[in-house]
Amino acid sequence: MTISLPTRPIGGDISAEEQQFNDLIAQDSRIEPRDWMPEAYRKTLIRQIAQHAHSEIIGMQPESNWILRAPSLKRKAILIAKVQDEAGHGLYLYSAAQTLGVGRDEMTEQLIAGTARYSSIFNYATPTWADMGSIGWLVDGAAICNQVPLCRASYGPYGRAMVRICKEESFHQRQGFEILLELMNGTPEQRQMAQESVNRWYWPALMMFGPPDDDSPNSARSMAWKIKRFSNDELRRRFVGMLVPQAEVLGLTLPDPDLTWNEEKQAYDMGQPDWDEFHEVLAGRGQMNAQRMQRRRDAHDEGAWVREAAAAYAARQSATTERVVA
Numbered sequence: 221m222t223i224s225l226p227t228r229p230i231g232g233d234i235s236a237e238e239q240q241f242n243d244l245i246a247q248d249s250r251i252e253p254r255d256w257m258p259e260a261y262r263k264t265l266i267r268q269i270a271q272h273a274h275s276e277i278i279g280m281q282p283e284s285n286w287i288l289r290a291p292s293l294k295r296k297a298i299l300i301a302k303v304q305d306e307a308g309h310g311l312y313l314y315s316a317a318q319t320l321g322v323g324r325d326e327m328t329e330q331l332i333a334g335t336a337r338y339s340s341i342f343n344y345a346t347p348t349w350a351d352m353g354s355i356g357w358l359v360d361g362a363a364i365c366n367q368v369p370l371c372r373a374s375y376g377p378y379g380r381a382m383v384r385i386c387k388e389e390s391f392h393q394r395q396g397f398e399i400l401l402e403l404m405n406g407t408p409e410q411r412q413m414a415q416e417s418v419n420r421w422y423w424p425a426l427m428m429f430g431p432p433d434d435d436s437p438n439s440a441r442s443m444a445w446k447i448k449r450f451s452n453d454e455l456r457r458r459f460v461g462m463l464v465p466q467a468e469v470l471g472l473t474l475p476d477p478d479l480t481w482n483e484e485k486q487a488y489d490m491g492q493p494d495w496d497e498f499h500e501v502l503a504g505r506g507q508m509n510a511q512r513m514q515r516r517r518d519a520h521d522e523g524a525w526v527r528e529a530a531a532a533y534a535a536r537q538s539a540t541t542e543r544v545v546a
């Protein structure tokens with residue numbers, strides 16, 4: 221289901237700028253902030269990049285919850301580094317969105333007011349240490365599958381931000397895998413904790429690719445604009461194909477009784493996530509929606525003095541520079 225963009229004027233009603241935009245897309249070239257772009261393209265990107273940035277920031281919470289309880293100094297150091305990486309991802313992405321003319325304050329206000337979305341996966345609880353393994357292996361793993369194609373997104377600042385983010389995500393995925401591997405090499409209780417955690421995270425991780433293709437109305441346009449390169453279902457299939465051999469190494473069972481190799485299709489047949497649950501969490505009625513939002517609002521309020529101090533410092537610096545220049 222692809223829509224092709226017109227590559228030559230139809231009845232002369234395409235402006236030279238629009239023609240140039242269409243040509244750049246057709247050539248797999250990049251759109252940069254100074255280039256003309258259709259308003260709908262700009263709006264789609266702002267929505268997607270801001271949503272992605274918010275997900276990185278809210279996504280710090282389920283794991284920061286475990287920093288003080290990490291089972292060793294090594295695990296604590298790794299977890300702190302990972303949560304800090306996620307903050308960095310949020311910053312790259314907010315910067316990319318700002319090049320489209322939206323203010324950072326505006327995006328933050330929308331997140332705090334609850335009018336902007338973030339990935340539903342972060343509205344699930346993390347009751348055990350094994351969840352740190354499952355988040356790395358499954359959630360960061362799904363993020364990689366989603367984001368590697370975004371490195372080639374047609375909008376330059378977004379694609380370039382994704383390159384660095386993907387490098388860090390692959391470290392995140394490996395550290396999650398390693399947590400699970402260590403648990404699976406441990407006591408029966410540790411193995412049970414790992415399996416039970418994977419049972420809880422597997423389906424929500426598959427939901428991260430979004431609704432099924434026939435229920436994803438904006439996908440075709442995003443693909444025509446080369447923001448998105450693969451459909452939700454295609455990415456989901458790829459992800460599961462990546463997980464199966466890794467689950468075998470770990471000795472973990474993926475909780476899908478319908479998961480079987482289809483020789484003819486050369487791909488896995490699989491069951492469907494609970495889409496009712498997906499819509500419930502999206503509507504704000506997941507396990508942790510209210511807590512995540514409250515924590516974010518509190519952190520914003522508690523950080524007010526830092527923002528004020530930074531603004532005062534910047535004002536003093538620019539006043540000093542002006543005096544020096546004068």
Ligand SMILES: [Fe+2]
Pocket residue numbers: 276305306309385389
């Ligand atoms: Fe991230």
Ligand SMILES: [Fe+2]
Pocket residue numbers: 306360363388389392
């Ligand atoms: Fe990550």
